Amino acid sequence: MYHPLLTDARFHNSLFALDRLIAEQVRQTQCRLCHGNLHQSHFPRKPRGVPEDTHPDYSIRFSYCCGTEGCRKRFTPPSMRFLSRKVYSSVVIILIFLLKPETDDSRIETFNTLLGTTLSVETLRRWRHFWTKDIPQTHTWKRLPLHQILSQALPMSLLSLFQATGKQSLIMGLKLILPLTAGIHLFDVPFHLNDRK
Numbered sequence: 598m599y600h601p602l603l604t605d606a607r608f609h610n611s612l613f614a615l616d617r618l619i620a621e622q623v624r625q626t627q628c629r630l631c632h633g634n635l636h637q638s639h640f641p642r643k644p645r646g647v648p649e650d651t652h653p654d655y656s657i658r659f660s661y662c663c664g665t666e667g668c669r670k671r672f673t674p675p676s677m678r679f680l681s682r683k684v685y686s687s688v689v690i691i692l693i694f695l696l697k698p699e700t701d702d703s704r705i706e707t708f709n710t711l712l713g714t715t716l717s718v719e720t721l722r723r724w725r726h727f728w729t730k731d732i733p734q735t736h737t738w739k740r741l742p743l744h745q746i747l748s749q750a751l752p753m754s755l756l757s758l759f760q761a762t763g764k765q766s767l768i769m770g771l772k773l774i775l776p777l778t779a780g781i782h783l784f785d786v787p788f789h790l791n792d793r794k
């Protein structure tokens with residue numbers, strides 16, 4: 598049910614569109630340090646594990662800088678596509694753990710064949726650590742009821758939180774972890790996105 602989303606350019610483009618909305622919300626705010634106006638300062642990323650026919654601007658990471666001389670603080674909005682500084686797309690970092698058969702080697706092989714990537718088992722294991730050790734320590738995760746039980750089965754349990762399935766539950770899961778996607782290190786950013794249907 599989730600597998601086809603890895604190569605679904607329309608699905609990836611819908612995440613790109615949501616990122617535009619999020620970025621627009623941030624652009625309309627002011628610098629949190631000096632209340633200066635924010636200026637566009639997007640930068641390119643080189644995301645891996647993304648289908649070839651996504652939007653031409655898909656690799657742009659939306660970002661803003663304070664316009665005040667001497668401040669110039671950068672504000673990079675949360676993202677549905679980019680999970681902090683990780684190179685692979687958020688979609689991959691969740692869905693690879695749902696691929697069958699379930700050994701790490703077979704998942705890697707299936708994935709690399711599907712998307713022409715060179716993902717390694719070591720990276721997959723780092724992501725597992727990220728899900729099961731780092732995410733449970735965050736305020737975003739600890740706010741959830743039953744978070745301790747759910748932590749053991751991350752990231753699958755993230756998708757099982759919602760009544761929806763497939764594309765819808767993945768989008769809801771990505772929205773839930775949005776506060777963890779911005780900045781250099783994993784941290785909780787106060788952020789609210791209206792749940793547009």
Ligand SMILES: [Zn+2]
Nearest residue numbers: 628631663668
């Ligand atoms: Zn400023």
